[in-house]
Amino acid sequence: MTVRIGVIGAGVMGSDHARTLQGSVSGATVTAIADPVQDRACALAAETGARCFSSAEELIASPFVDAVLIASNDNAHAEQVMACLEHGKPVLCEKPLAPTVRECQDLVDRQDALAAGIPLISVGFMRRFHPAYRAMKTLLEEGAIGQPLMVLSSHRNSTCPPGGNSAATITNSGIHEIDITAWLLNSPIESVSWHAPRSTALDSSRQDPQVLHLRTADGVLTAVDLFLNAQYGYDVRCEIVGELGTVELARPHLTTTSRALTESKSYAADWRPVFADAYRLQSQAWVDALISGTRPPLATAEEALAAARVAQALVDSMNSGGATISINHPHPAAGESFAGGKHERTLTNVR
Numbered sequence: 001m002t003v004r005i006g007v008i009g010a011g012v013m014g015s016d017h018a019r020t021l022q023g024s025v026s027g028a029t030v031t032a033i034a035d036p037v038q039d040r041a042c043a044l045a046a047e048t049g050a051r052c053f054s055s056a057e058e059l060i061a062s063p064f065v066d067a068v069l070i071a072s073n074d075n076a077h078a079e080q081v082m083a084c085l086e087h088g089k090p091v092l093c094e095k096p097l098a099p100t101v102r103e104c105q106d107l108v109d110r111q112d113a114l115a116a117g118i119p120l121i122s123v124g125f126m127r128r129f130h131p132a133y134r135a136m137k138t139l140l141e142e143g144a145i146g147q148p149l150m151v152l153s154s155h156r157n158s159t160c161p162p163g164g165n166s167a168a169t170i171t172n173s174g175i176h177e178i179d180i181t182a183w184l185l186n187s188p189i190e191s192v193s194w195h196a197p198r199s200t201a202l203d204s205s206r207q208d209p210q211v212l213h214l215r216t217a218d219g220v221l222t223a224v225d226l227f228l229n230a231q232y233g234y235d236v237r238c239e240i241v242g243e244l245g246t247v248e249l250a251r252p253h254l255t256t257t258s259r260a261l262t263e264s265k266s267y268a269a270d271w272r273p274v275f276a277d278a279y280r281l282q283s284q285a286w287v288d289a290l291i292s293g294t295r296p297p298l299a300t301a302e303e304a305l306a307a308a309r310v311a312q313a314l315v316d317s318m319n320s321g322g323a324t325i326s327i328n329h330p331h332p333a334a335g336e337s338f339a340g341g342k343h344e345r346t347l348t349n350v351r
């Protein structure tokens with residue numbers, strides 16, 4: 001049985017996902033690529049043996065597509081996910097599900113109204129599949145460090161493309177930290193505050209770095225530094241401090257070199273090598289679920305909505321001088337998708 005997947009967006013992530021799906025995910029074949037930049041779509045389609053489309057709508061409607069992976073720009077997600085819902089096609093949408101709470105809410109409402117059994121929407125918060133984060137969560141659940149008390153995280157990119165703003169740092173990059181914090185602690189984020197140190201002179205378009213404080217319902221306080229122009233490399237850190245000890249994400253060094261009486265470690269330029277396993281494992285889990293007709297064990301639309309609410313609260317805090325902002329989650333927010341797994345509906349158009 002093979003799931004025929006259409007990939008929307010042939011940029012950095014779409015190309016990476018298409019190659020991974022085609023080369024490293026069993027039960028999947030990439031049959032279509034769409035991008036308004038036709039040359040880009042057709043080059044990736046030629047490489048993966050797919051057909052190319054200039055319009056996402058055409059790809060979603062194509063009879064050669066059973067399921068859709070969306071890796072277009074953030075502001076195109078909501079309309080494309082909605083079109084997948086209308087066509088009854090399962091969709092794995094890159095994070096964020098959409099940049100605004102309103103759009104995420106509309107998608108959750110439409111999915112609920114369709115009552116299709118297994119939810120069609122999965123969201124690419126792929127850190128949940130990173131083996132090191134999973135090991136940390138297991139250790140936490142086993143009580144290895146006792147009750148968690150605080151989490152210290154860092155999210156640093158070498159450089160970031162021009163054209164963003166301070167809010168996009170939160171809704172596009174900080175959203176990873178929001179999701180993984182609630183998932184690791186299995187506790188929804190209930191209040192937040194935003195803080196700004198002196199800003200780098202290397203990016204005049206946004207406050208950079210930023211510091212986020214996230215307080216989960218279990219009373220744990222998380223501090224995250226987001227620094228998108230850190231220059232030295234791509235670096236994600238996370239340490240959970242508990243009553244009995246700490247557990248820390250292994251540092252993402254690609255190599256350690258010893259020479260001339262010195263040991264040096266190299267960083268990746270971006271996220272792709274650091275999270276390659278996570279992207280592959282996430283896609284494999286999605287495809288496996290589509291084939292077996294079970295609920296995909298990926299982040300749900302409701303969890304993406306919860307993350308969007310937290311991101312909005314952080315933007316509100318930013319716009320009100322760092323005030324503490326509370327969040328009311330009408331939906332269950334954390335850990336929900338990993339508790340799922342019941343058989344509700346099979347994917348009929350998989351062949």
Ligand SMILES: NC(=O)c1ccc[n+]([C@@H]2O[C@H](COP(=O)([O-])OP(=O)(O)OC[C@H]3O[C@@H](n4cnc5c(N)ncnc54)[C@H](O)[C@@H]3O)[C@@H](O)[C@H]2O)c1
Pocket residue numbers: 008009010011012013014034035036037040056071072073074076094095096124126172271275
């Ligand atoms: N999970 C992660 O670790 C991770 C990392 C980076 C980016 N992302 C997300 O992946 C998505 C893509 O990011 P990227 O870095 O590949 O960006 P990118 O700019 O490299 O690629 C985006 C592509 O989408 C295309 N596009 C724009 N509007 C479109 C539309 N309406 N229909 C179809 N295609 C359209 C663009 O032409 C471009 O080729 C974003 O949502 C981003 O937030 C996730």
